[in-house]
Amino acid sequence: MSDEQSAEKKSVDKEALARIFGDVFPETTSDERDPQGSSRSSDDEWLRRQVPPHHGG
Incomplete structure (x- = not known):
C-alpha cells in the first residue's frame, strides 16, 4: 500500500468512526x-x- 493510499484509508476510517461513534x-x-x-x-x-x-435563592 502506498503512502497516498494509506493516508486516504486513514481519513476514510476517521470519517467512518466519527459518523458511527460521534466526535x-x-x-x-x-x-x-x-x-x-x-x-x-x-x-x-x-x-x-x-x-x-x-x-430563598
Missing part, C-alpha cells in the same frame, strides 16, 4: 481553548438564576 476527541485540547469559555462556574450561575424566588 470522541475534541480538535483542540483544554490548554488551547479560551479559559473564559464554557466553564463550570457559568453553569453554576445559570442554575442559580433558575431557582424560584420562594426558594
